[in-house]
Amino acid sequence: MVTGQAANKDGGVACGDVLRRYAEAILGPDADVVKARSECIAALGEDSTVQAASIVASFDGINRVADATGISLDPETSAGGGEQIIRELGYEELGAARS
Amino acid sequence: MQTPTEPLSPAAHTTEGLDRSWGELGRPGGWWNGHERIQIAREVRSARGCPLCSARREALSPQWVDDQSHAVASDLSEPVVELIHRIATDPGRLSRRWFDEAMAGGMRPEELVEITSIIGVVTLADTLARALSQPERPLPGATPGEPHRQVVPETKTERAWVPTVEPGKAEGMLKMLYDQVEAEAGFVFNVARALTAVPEAVRDFFMAFIPNYSTHGDVRSGGLDRTQVELLASSTSAWNDCFY
Numbered sequence: 448m449v450t451g452q453a454a455n456k457d458g459g460v461a462c463g464d465v466l467r468r469y470a471e472a473i474l475g476p477d478a479d480v481v482k483a484r485s486e487c488i489a490a491l492g493e494d495s496t497v498q499a500a501s502i503v504a505s506f507d508g509i510n511r512v513a514d515a516t517g518i519s520l521d522p523e524t525s526a527g528g529g530e531q532i533i534r535e536l537g538y539e540e541l542g543a544a545r546s
Numbered sequence: 547m548q549t550p551t552e553p554l555s556p557a558a559h560t561t562e563g564l565d566r567s568w569g570e571l572g573r574p575g576g577w578w579n580g581h582e583r584i585q586i587a588r589e590v591r592s593a594r595g596c597p598l599c600s601a602r603r604e605a606l607s608p609q610w611v612d613d614q615s616h617a618v619a620s621d622l623s624e625p626v627v628e629l630i631h632r633i634a635t636d637p638g639r640l641s642r643r644w645f646d647e648a649m650a651g652g653m654r655p656e657e658l659v660e661i662t663s664i665i666g667v668v669t670l671a672d673t674l675a676r677a678l679s680q681p682e683r684p685l686p687g688a689t690p691g692e693p694h695r696q697v698v699p700e701t702k703t704e705r706a707w708v709p710t711v712e713p714g715k716a717e718g719m720l721k722m723l724y725d726q727v728e729a730e731a732g733f734v735f736n737v738a739r740a741l742t743a744v745p746e747a748v749r750d751f752f753m754a755f756i757p758n759y760s761t762h763g764d765v766r767s768g769g770l771d772r773t774q775v776e777l778l779a780s781s782t783s784a785w786n787d788c789f790y
Binding site: 494 | 551555556557560594633638640642659661662666667670671673674678705706708733736737741751754758770771774779782790
């Protein structure tokens with residue numbers, strides 16, 4: 448459940464901070480993915496950690512499909528929880544800093 | 547129970563689709579033959595360690611870095627290597643101008659669509675391997691044969707830079723994909739249309755993608771809840787500077 452409590456950088460999501468660190472470790476070339484995965488296993492168990500890995504991997508792939516084809520965003524998607532989570536995690540600044 | 551530092555195995559239901567998708571990499575596609583498709587996959591991997599791509603990603607604009615060469619791992623033409631490396635390593639800054647310049651250079655939209663599908667599959671597989679500390683999959687061998695080069699009728703260029711097939715006009719493989727997406731998500735999200743100019747590209751990418759990802763409808767019992775899935779997806783898109 449998204450609660451709007453962003454103080455712990457978890458987006459108000461259960462174990463959000465752990466999941467975010469695992470996602471960043473997977474995507475960051477120099478990050479310690481084993482440490483982040485261990486933390487995730489401790490918090491959520493192996494099955495959920497494997498599921499988290501699958502979701503990050505699948506979105507890493509589909510991001511390239513969306514960007515390279517210039518597909519437009521669905522109204523249904525932009526009205527969903529994704530943008531709120533990005534705001535709550537402070538990722539807007541990350542994107543701006545890279546661009 | 548494994549110790550936390552040991553590699554984890556991917557879920558069986560996700561492996562099957564990825565295995566099938568991976569097997570298609572070396573077969574002739576719609577617009578590239580098997581050898582070329584393997585070369586495209588090889589370039590995706592080479593791009594990750596490419597000094598030029600790394601320098602461009604750090605630069606304020608990728609156009610400002612042009613004094614180096616790509617780390618080339620194939621016999622593909624220079625424009626194709628450039629295109630693969632950009633999509634693989636800096637997708638968030640691709641623009642309509644970038645697309646138009648690629649088309650002006652003689653590439654067909656369908657060729658770009660098929661390249662994109664291969665990049666998507668290889669990225670998904672290699673990111674999953676890294677996440678679980680598994681070795682990268684070896685690329686399959688190339689199967690002889692030529693691509694069919696058949697233009698899909700009834701495409702429109704409305705929701706994307708590339709032509710796409712509307713769900714109401716879809717037949718065969720595309721109709722099955724749209725029906726599956728609509729059944730799971732309740733609507734056909736736009737990115738499901740992105741590769742429809744090349745039916746094999748749609749099939750290969752979504753065969754790998756769908757089992758690995760679920761935010762719509764019920765998430766697997768005992769697994770992550772929907773908000774956790776959304777957080778992971780949003781975090782990944784933000785990391786990639788992707789609007790989607």
